[in-house]
Amino acid sequence: MRFEGEVVVVTGAGSGIGRVIAQRFAGEGAKVAVVDWLPDRADAVAAEISAAGATALSVHADVSSRQQVDAMVARVASELGPIDVLVNNAAIADGDDVLQMDEATWDRDLAVVLKSVFLCCKGVLPSMIERGSGAIVNISSVNALTALGNEAYSAAKAGMINLTQGIAVRYGAHGIRCNAIAPGTVRTPIWQARIDRDPAVFQRLVKWYPLGRVGEPDDIANATMFLASDQASWITGAVLPVDGGLLAGNYRMTRELLAEAGNEKLDS
Ligand SMILES: NC(=O)c1ccc[n+]([C@@H]2O[C@H](COP(=O)([O-])OP(=O)(O)OC[C@H]3O[C@@H](n4cnc5c(N)ncnc54)[C@H](O)[C@@H]3O)[C@@H](O)[C@H]2O)c1
Known part of the structure; x- marks a missing residue:
């Protein structure tokens, strides 16, 4: 039980990766705030966690709103206790090609993906500083590190990485660690x-992944819990790709280049 009695906030916990992260922290003894702007989703995940015998608080909040984030942080602190771990996971990805994206879409993507991290960190840091400890894990994306489309989302995810480093450097002396996962x-x-x-999108994407499969939410939860735990006590400001090897390179392209250079063995 790595997180016995700790208070963990997971944003965007009503679905997908956030849902599994919330469940996994609860499974290791944490009291979890399940934060989502869709009330039914937050309620459903909190109910699943409670039904499994752990403590969960459903909080309905749009993490791009300063007022709602402040209210969320205050409610979690009063109902569960001071926040030990913050996982910034909520996101949307609407904007794509710059020429086709309108300004409102750009602003919304940036607000939900990046401004939310600023607001949530701003909300939890004072109490972490006061207690001299805390861990923040920001769920970024491989899109932050190379051009893969969804330009507004990707730019915001890249900004999240620099914000991760800034917080890590500025608040490390207060015992606070801040890391990102891509x-x-x-x-x-x-x-x-x-x-x-x-319908075959995942089967088609698999060819880019050296490990031969796409990821599951548990893959991201495993890394998140490691970075939030004492096992990562000397890791801060890091960006950990959890990507089946995608960012390591493009195997098909490498094979073609090597084949062009006359290495027939690799072109088998
Ligand atoms: N699924 C992937 O392939 C993938 C890849 C790279 C990164 N990620 C990142 O992982 C995280 C989780 O993604 P997912 O695939 O589980 O998505 P998802 O859509 O299944 O879940 C996201 C949740 O966030 C909530 N949410 C969105 N905007 C919100 C807001 N303003 N306030 C509060 N809640 C909000 C949604 O209601 C939803 O429940 C995101 O940060 C995403 O960018 C996902």
Whole structure:
């Protein structure tokens, strides 16, 4: 039980990766605030956790709203206690090609993906500083590190990485650690619209993944819990790709380049 009695806030915990992260922390003894702007989702996940015998608090909040984040942090502190771990996981990804994206879409993506991290960190840091400890894990994306489309989302995810480093450096002396995870493709409902258009999308994407599969929410939960735990007590400001090897390189392209250079063995 790595998180016995600790208070953990997971944003966007009503679905996908956030839901599994919330469940897994609860399974290791944490009291979990399940934060989502869709009330039914937050309530359902909190109910699942409570039914499994752990403590969960459903909090309905839009994490891009300063007022709602402040109210969320105050409610968690008063009902569960001071916050030990913050997982910034909520996101949307609406904006794509710059030429086709309107300003409102850009602003909304940036607000939900990046401003939310600023607001939630601003909310939890004072009490972490006061107690001299705390861990923040920001769920970024491989999109932060290379061009993969969804330009507004990707730019915001890249900004999240620098914010992670800034917080790590500024508050390390207060015993606070802040790290980021860059997931590759993970099988969650965020993909539903794309699956509706292309039911075989995951099978097609697998070819880019050296480990031969797309990710599951548990893959991201494993890394999140490691970074939040004492096992990572000397890790801060880091960005951990959890991506089945995607960012390590493009194997197909490498094979073609090596084949062009006359290495027939690799072109078998
Ligand atoms: N699934 C992937 O392939 C993948 C890949 C890389 C990174 N990620 C990142 O992982 C995280 C989780 O993604 P997911 O696939 O589980 O998505 P998801 O859509 O299944 O879940 C996201 C949840 O966040 C909530 N949410 C969205 N905006 C919110 C807001 N303003 N306030 C509060 N809640 C809000 C949604 O209601 C939803 O319940 C995101 O940060 C995403 O960018 C996902």
